[in-house]
Amino acid sequence: MDTIFTRGPSLNNRLALALVLSVVLIFVDHKLDGFKSTRVYLNSLMSPLQYIANLPGLMLNESAQRLTSHEQLLEENKKLNDQLLLMSEKLQQFDVIAKENDQLRELLEAPLRIQSRKVVAELMAVDKNPYSQQVVINKGAIDGVYLSQPVIDEEGIVGQVMEVGSTNSRVLLIADVTHAIPVRSLRNDIRFIATGSGAINELYLEHVPHSVDIVEGDTLISSGLGKVFPEGYPVAKVTQVIRDESRPFARVIATPLANLDRLRHLLLLWHTQENQNKADESENGNDEDVEGANDA
Template sequence: MDTIFTRGPSLNNRLALAIALSVLLIFADHKLDAFQSTRVYLNSIMSPLQYIANLPKVLLNESAQRLTSHQALLADNERLTNQNLKMSEQLQRFNVLQAENAELRKLLDVPVKPQVRKMVAELMAVDNNPFSQQIMINKGALDGVYLSQSVLDDRGIVGQVMEVGTTNSRVVLISDVTHAIPVRSLRNNIRFVATGNGAFDELFLEHVPHSVDVQEGDMLVSSGLGEVFPEGYPVARVSSVVHDEGRPFATVTAQPLARLDRLKHLLLLWPQQEPDTETEQQAQESSRAATQQGE
């Protein structure tokens, strides 16, 4: 009597047959590249399934990123709103002080400091040379940029223009080893020369005698000497004062106020703003009227 299920090959024979077929397929694929078109078709068929399987992950990542960006925008908006209010209050006081200062200068027969022309520039590239602290900005000769022009950020002096191109310029930072800037202390008006040492967060004050009154935390601003940097702009804050009697001078270091390692938007300064034509004409007319009345 025949059984319902006929008995097939043994397990060993099945294993040997599977191994032989596998080796044959591997050889044909490796040497003859016989299944290249088959793989292309299979990948084309499986591609929609892969996208569908990956869709939940993509949606979750985009949702989380949008939520994070929205929260960051809200936080930045609140921070900038508060900062705007504080700056508005300081600007109001500054306008009053500026008017009082102008009146006092007139009484003392001291010329009023001229207004400066400003232009916003953007960082284009950073020099890859580890021994050089230089950057590129997107303003050049077409924008009126000139050699040795002062460059600032929102906190203080960044450096000066060293090369001017047609549409871009190269700026050397105050932290460069070849750069020096004359500064003075706000506390006692003592003058120093701050030089870079190749680090973004440190400047050296050169040739400071042990007897000079300099303390940690002193604010250093540009002194205006050398006629490169305008007077009164923040430069650095004294971070360390070491008196070693075995050395002729004290070792004084300062930390730049400008964020030299995270620059993005910069400010170019001109030494004096060109007078407005209408304002100049009004001044001339007033002068003529006063002369006629005097006659």
Template sequence: MDTIFTRGPSLNNRLALALVLSVLLIFVDHKLDGFKSTRVYLNSIMSPLQYIANLPGLMLNESAQRLTSQEQLLAENQKLNNQLLLMSEKLQQFDVIQKENRQLRELLQAPLRIDSRKMVAELMAVDKNPYSQQVVINKGAIDGVYLSQPVIDDKGIVGQVTEVGTTNSRVLLIADVTHAIPVRSLRNDIRFIANGSGSLNELYLEHVPHSVDIKVGDILVSSGLGKVFPEGYPVAQVTQVVRDESRPFAQVVVAPVAKLDRLRHLLLLWYTKKTNAEENNEAVEESTDA
């Protein structure tokens, strides 16, 4: 049953009419530019729709760029952190090397005889016995180290070699209770014997008469007697003089000039002992001068 809504032109007629209207509109728009204002309005109306249609793509692109930028930033941050860690490690090494270089420069500038041979040694170990002040150095027989060889640092005399191994040696410090060193006062040339006390910062002068001219601040240097330590090297400084008449001798306490508690680099000396003829010649010269 046909209704009023099904009545009208056929599909072919409708298609033909649509084609004719389209060609007519195209002709009018192309030749007469009659739809210019309408096209502007349509573009204005369609712009928000186009933006909305492109929005998902823009959001995806923006998200992808942000993710890439974040990954790059994280990678660069990690790279910079690694470089900072490496530079910090190098800076720490630089500080240590700079300190060692300064110590070695001071050590090599120690007051040495021009004709004396010397060799830098490094501390390897410290004796754990609290009653023994000894250290081990990294030079031995293959380096020419010998028994009773004098050892100094950049300040003064440290001790002497007591044991020699192939590649290392043991040094007895002047602070050891079994060690004694002949010294003289730099101010008035009075001779003494400085004995170790067992403490790294104290030595004692034995058998000092009350009448001897010695006072706090006097510098004591090696006298050269005993044929172990060369003459003229700093040994200690007087820190205390007690003259108690109830005692037979004055009590004199001196402090080692060498930093025995902070040893790191040491200097081995090849002390050339004088022959009897040289000593006799010097004695004759001294008596002649007198």
């Protein structure tokens, strides 16, 4: 027996009514943005539940990160202690060598090297041309940067400034095919010219006779010739020596010591005016001695 409470629209009519109401609500929410405040209230009510649900996972992740960070810190601390011990030993050697060097310069009456000005620069951009090895740094004319200024990193010589703007500069890397730098072997002081190959990790030594004493593993440092790069800065390490008697010169390949493919912070070097004046006086004195000898 049917009661009054069971009477009502049929299931089909109810479904159609629900669909119509859904479409109307969707239209009002999408076009008129009528439920924006309602969604805000609902999100506010549900956010504590979301935080509570995510809390176990966050606690587990934080605990794992703390354990990992603790292990990493212990390992890094051990490495730093080992490096500190090695650096302390090298520093002791450097102190002895510096004292001996000062004594020898006093005996030879040679002027001591004066520390030049240095400024840290940061890499801004890298040249996208695959045949050109150039970078842009964030120092320019307002910082005193000048053309052909030497640039180094923590490992060795990087290149020289080729263009100077007001706030930035373009640096030509030693690996560029148009770049050449006079170097000498740290082992036996033989001088060479290292030119860029166009590849970021290769330099060529030009016109090396077959009889020259150069072997793999030799360290090349700047010779100071050319008056661009100061003397004594690391440049490259010889990685391959090919002596083919059918060719007039040996083929010598070296790898730059500077991290040319991972540059971030660079160091700009300035030539001191005092050193330049002394060099000019020395050159003038040598010219006068030569003229006097010719007159005699």
